[in-house]
Every structure is written in C-alpha cells, then in structure tokens.
Amino acid sequence: MKKIFKKKFKGKNKLDIAVFFILRILIIICMIREILRGNIMNGFLCVISLVLLSLPLFAEKKFKIDIPSAVKVSIYLFIYSSEILGEIDNFFCRVPYWDIMLHTLNGFLCASLGFSLVYLLNKADDSINLSPFFVTLVAFCFSMTTGVVWEIYEYSVDRLLGTDMQKDEYIETIKTVDLNPQKENKVVSIDNISYSILYDKKGNELVKLDKYLDIGLRDTMLDLIVNFIGAGTYSIFAYLYIKNEEKYKFAGMFVTKKISESNN
Numbered sequence: 001m002k003k004i005f006k007k008k009f010k011g012k013n014k015l016d017i018a019v020f021f022i023l024r025i026l027i028i029i030c031m032i033r034e035i036l037r038g039n040i041m042n043g044f045l046c047v048i049s050l051v052l053l054s055l056p057l058f059a060e061k062k063f064k065i066d067i068p069s070a071v072k073v074s075i076y077l078f079i080y081s082s083e084i085l086g087e088i089d090n091f092f093c094r095v096p097y098w099d100i101m102l103h104t105l106n107g108f109l110c111a112s113l114g115f116s117l118v119y120l121l122n123k124a125d126d127s128i129n130l131s132p133f134f135v136t137l138v139a140f141c142f143s144m145t146t147g148v149v150w151e152i153y154e155y156s157v158d159r160l161l162g163t164d165m166q167k168d169e170y171i172e173t174i175k176t177v178d179l180n181p182q183k184e185n186k187v188v189s190i191d192n193i194s195y196s197i198l199y200d201k202k203g204n205e206l207v208k209l210d211k212y213l214d215i216g217l218r219d220t221m222l223d224l225i226v227n228f229i230g231a232g233t234y235s236i237f238a239y240l241y242i243k244n245e246e247k248y249k250f251a252g253m254f255v256t257k258k259i260s261e262s263n264n
Contacts, residue, residue, distance in 0.1 A: 027080065049080070071109065106227060110142060143227065175190075
C-alpha cells in the first residue's frame with residue numbers, strides 16, 4: 001500500500017496531498033452523518049463532492065499536465081466550501097458574503113484556466129502569435145462564460161427540481177412599469193415596503209413576509225458581478241505576466257503546464 005501511495009503521488013506537492021486527504025476524510029464523515037440522519041440527498045451531494053475532488057488528479061494523469069499547487073488547493077477548498085459548508089451546513093445563509101467570496105474565487109480560478117489553455121497554445125505553436133491583450137481577453141471571456149453557464153444551471157435546477165440555489169432577498173423598494181396605471185413605459189416606484197402578504201387563488205392568506213421577496217434576481221446579478229471582478233483581477237495579473245514573466249510571477253503560480261515543460 002505504501003509503494004502504491006508513493007507511486008501515485010510521486011513528485012506531488014505535500015500541501016496538495018495533505019489538503020486532498022484531510023478534505024476527503026471530512027467529506028466521508030459528513031456523508032456518513034447525513035445518511036444516518038436520513039438525508040439521502042445530502043449524502044449524494046457528498047458523493048459528488050468526492051468525485052469533484054478527484055478531478056484535478058484525474059486531469060493531470062489523463063492529459064499529462066501539471067496543475068500548480070495553488071490551483072489544486074484552491075479547487076479543493078472551493079469544492080468543500082461550496083458543496084459541504086455552503087449547501088449542507090447552510091453557510092450560504094448563515095455566513096454573510098459566503099456566496100460572494102466563492103463566486104469571486106471562481107471567477108479568478110476560471111480565468112486562470114482559460115489563460116493557461118490559450119497561453120500554452122500561443123507558446124507551443126510558432127504559427128500562432130496572439131497579443132497579450134487578446135490572450136487575457138480570452139481568459140476573461142472564458143471565466144465569464146463559465147459564470148453564466150453556472151447561473152443557467154442554478155436557474156434550471158430551481159425550476160425543475162424545486163430547489164433554491166438562487167437565494168432570494170428581502171427588499172424595500174420595487175421599481176416597475178407593470179404597475180403603471182396608464183400602461184405606459186414609465187417606471188412606478190413603491191418605496192418603504194414594510195411587509196407583503198401572499199394569498200392563494202381562493203383568497204386564503206398563505207404567509208406574511210417582511211418587506212418584499214425578490215426571487216433570485218439580485219443573487220444572480222451579484223454572482224455575475226463578483227465573477228467579473230475575480231476574472232478581471234486575474235486577467236490584469238496575467239497581462240503583466242506575459243509582458244514580464246520574471247517580474248510578475250504571481251499569475252504564473254496559476255498557469256497549468258505540460259509535464260514535459262514543467263520538468264524543464
């Protein structure tokens with residue numbers, strides 16, 4: 001067993017291995033706890049988390065690439081923070097700005113992945129000579145596209161399965177043209193909303209809400225905004241890295257390389 005372990009993780013950063021196994025054990029403990037509680041869906045979410053946790057190692061072996069330690073550790077922590085702490089332990093609701101922090105990190109990491117793909121292609125093929133601006137633009141667009149696809153996924157799951165991945169928010173003001181009495185394209189503003197009451201079709205009161213409940217729109221837009229900030233931040237560092245790799249090494253810490261190149 002010891003020989004298999006050494007062979008599998010030969011040349012790997014010790015921090016990668018430590019974080020990988022610590023989080024793996026924590027997820028397994030969480031899975032057992034949720035199954036004993038009868039929360040089968042949470043147990044299934046733990047299984048998915050274990051699979052996701054193994055993807056960086058699978059990608060390295062499959063595509064013969066070397067994913068930087070900073071990226072792998074960030075991915076491991078992101079998976080655990082979003083799936084286990086965020087969804088199962090409800091940190092998204094219990095901890096302020098937890099969702100914002102994760103989406104900002106996601107924008108940063110996806111930009112680094114997009115940058116790696118284009119940057120390595122640009123360096124490997126002499127017939128391709130992309131400008132630093134274009135390379136970083138592709139990285140930025142890759143990250144934003146990933147963010148948009150994720151929001152579509154959240155919306156679809158909420159509509160099809162009745163979940164609430166797009167977290168709602170209580171607001172005090174509504175601005176809409178739908179309430180314009182003349183049906184004109186002029187905004188009507190309702191301010192200082194104290195509470196709202198929901199009724200069913202028979203006129204029976206269902207629930208009384210504090211203020212007014214926004215159905216996921218603000219959550220979606222805020223997620224995309226902080227994804228934009230994370231992607232833009234890395235893109236700036238990536239642009240400087242292309243200009244001077246020795247001076248601006250920070251972005252290089254997140255660049256995935258071919259194994260043959262990383263061993264040089």
